[in-house]
Amino acid sequence: MITSNGESDSREDAGLLPETRRALGHGLAVAQAEGRVPSAVAAVVRDGRTVWTGKRGGAVAAGGEEPEGGEPTPHTQYRIGSLTKTFVAVQVMRLRDAGLLDLADPLGRYLEVPAEAGEEPASATIAQLLSHSGGLAAEPRGPWWERTPGELRSEPADLFGERPVRHPAGRRHHYSNLGYALLGALVERLRGAPWSDVLREEVLRPLGMDRTTPLPEEPYARGWAVHPWADAVLPEPLCDTGRMAPAGQLWSTAADLCRFAAFLTAGDDRVLGAESLAEMRTPAVAPEASGWDQSYGLGMQLVRSGGRLLAGHTGSMPGFLAAVWTAPEERLASVVLANATAGLPVGGLAAELLDTVAEREPSLPPPWRPRSAADPELLALTGPWYWGPSGFALRLREGRALELVPLGGRGRASRFRPEADGTWTGLDGYYAGETLRVARDADGGVSHLDLGTFVFTRHPYDPQAPVPGGVDPEGWRAD
Known part of the structure; x- marks a missing residue:
């Protein structure tokens, strides 16, 4: 049960002190009020368990048009935008781990790229597409894909504009929604089924994420744009984006994203092991400035906050904002969802919630136990x-x-x-x-x-070992 002040009083919260829960609720309340979003839902995960959930705001659908359920809960769907990319990246890494592709393979080995797009898109590697370093254009051929029907881009060839490549491959990070649409098509080609169907069977079902879908299912929040100079709202269109869906189509809930965050933090061998997830969290392109505080791995954004490195993703689509951050070393994660096009800094709020718990209640190290019998x-x-x-x-x-x-x-x-x-x-x-x-x-x-x-060697420059260059026969000198 979620109380009116944005805090949850369920048994999920037994692991956090009342003062910490109050601080989390206050942070969410301030962010929702100052960000001027109709509703926001947030959660914190520690050691794979949801330890706090909160909500703020009125009806899920502003303007009095309330769907069934009215106020949001951890089970209310919101569109999660580019968080979808991390799900797609997990699918691609599964293909790699199954031996069906190598991250160094060029895209053209698996997908036909239209001749008019040139050879450069086909030569971008899978790893470069995952890390937005393939040099591809940020967006597909117009019009604005997030607000127009997917029928305008029914085939991969429909995605390429006049200049599909904007930078030499591998040189720099250049965020590309086009690149992730192609990765979704890659999953379809190698699995022989729509990427969303593959996602449901290989990722969502094993993790128990039964409220994450490509199209909304009630109860779900309606998307709104908030007027910048008045307390008024405008409904945003809801479009199936077709071939662009892998870049930002999914809908999910705070409860489901807590399960996903727990997986991203520790791994799950049914989906993807901890070693592959650690690879996804490694910066894939050299930062453009020293002392970097933001980078990108393989399908994961990386940011520094509160002296710790966070991995996850933010997302936005017309009418919606979303964020998931994980701090694997502290076994912490946070989730934020809102139904407005702009206003609420979801990435900053998710980091703040995580920092609040980490600073007030640092995670305890696992208890030491003897390992299994050693060889x-x-x-x-x-x-x-x-x-x-x-x-x-x-x-x-x-x-x-x-x-x-x-x-x-x-x-x-x-x-x-x-x-x-x-x-x-x-x-x-x-x-x-x-x-x-x-x-x-x-x-x-x-x-x-x-x-x-x-x-x-067992001893410094052991003369009994084949040290390259040999060891002086007189050995070590001393007065």
Whole structure:
């Protein structure tokens, strides 16, 4: 149950202090009033569980035209705009993980691009389309796709205007709704079904998101434009955008987006694992300025807020605003939905709600517990290793994974995934993608670690190990 002041008094909130819930409700109330939106719904997720929900505003449909249910609830649908892109990106990453494509593949390998569009759109890679770095135009051929029927763009060829490419591929981030329409067509081509049907079966159903749909289903909020100089509203048209739907078509609810946010935070092997989600959260194009506070990964926007890096997406369509932010390291996420074309800074509000919980009630670390039984051979690898004179510690993690950390706190750290051939692959940092091997001597004992040609030994410049360049036979000097 949601109270009139924008706070929820359900048992979902048992995990937050009353003062924190009050601060969240106050933040939502101020944002809705100052943003002048007919209604807004928000939520916070911690450790995969919704711990606060709130609403503010009057009827879901302004002007007295109330649909069934009247005021919004966590189960009221709002259009989520470009948040749809993150759903599409998850579908593409699933195709990659299933071996049906490589992110380095050019789009033209899978989709026919009309000759009049030129060769450049076809040569943009899947990764570049996901990260808006393929150089494609921001919008498809006119008129304004968000307010016109999708029949105007019934085929992929209808999407390309006179200049479909505006920048050299891979050079810079240039947001492209056109690019995501093509990714949706890619999903359809490789799965043999409409992208929205594939999304329902592969993503929405496993996550329990039964109120996320390509077209609205009651109860849903009506979309409004608010007059900039008067307290008056104008209804926005509701269009099925056809081929452009993967760029911003979906409708969802706060409750469903909390489930999606929990998935984006920790992963779900039924849909996409944590490792692939971490890849999506990695900046894919170099920021254009130093000290960046915004970037883009593979289908995820990245922002810095309150000293933490948030990943997720904002969205807007005529009549609607939406945002989902996640802070995976703190196992937190937030959701904001509103039914106005402009006015409410949903991304800022979602970040503020998340910051409020993180600062007032920092997440507790998971309790330490002994891991499953360790392989004695792997256990023998743990402890100090040296790259030349620099000390590192090798730690054994769950599932035969390894972690290398510098002993002095400065140096190249990385986590490593075990492979079937007995090697490990780096997951992050300098050694991401590099291979770690255990080298053995003629007697079968461990001689050294080979990490991308770097030799790690049990002692600094161990003369018994094949250190590149050799070790001076006189050894270390000292007075």
